[in-house]
Amino acid sequence: MNQIMSKILNDIKVDLTDEFDRNFTRKGFFNKAWQPRKFPAKGSLLMQTGALRKSVRSRISGDTVIFSSDTPYAAIHNYGGKVQVTAKMKKFFWAMYLKTKADHWKGLALKKEGSFITIPQRQFIGWHSSLQKNVDQIVSRRVSQYVDDLAKQFNKNHKS
Secondary structure (H helix, E strand, C coil): CHHHHHHHHHHHHHHHHHHHHHHHHHCEECCEECCCCCCCCCCECCECCCHHHHHCEEEEECCEEEEECCCCCHHHHHHCEEEECCHHHHHHHHHHHHHHCCHHHHHHHCCCCCCEEEECCCCCCCCCCCHHHHHHHHHHHHHHHHHHHHHHHHHHHCCC
16 A cells, blocks of 8 residues: 555656746646746846756655755745845845946835845745645546456465
8 A cells, every 4th residue: 555655646746847837837826827027137037047947846754745946936926925134135136237228227226224125925845725626536547457456366376
């Protein structure tokens, strides 16, 4: 029975990894579009370099499939939140403004140190109701396959 559970978990891991990767193509979390940027930027939303998309990892631990990312900004995008403006950030914003002359960098550079920038949630991994159908199909297929294999083994061992 352990072998069937292992196959089920591995199939779920592969299927959900594909679904979460598709969120970057969909530019949203399944059917919920990501909030657009307030300023223009090169590249697709959450995909300027592709590093975040490539960083999504999955592993099986016990009877659970765990998804994660090691990029430092993954959590703030997946869950949303506030980032406190630091002196180092202001320095970066000024440098970007001087380089690009883009108004949004100037606006960020003029923010007071200690103030907050709100990052909207742009979820790309996590549970979604549409995944239940996928999981149900995987479990059903693997259990049916297991029962078929048992029946074949039984018939093979009990031929008259």
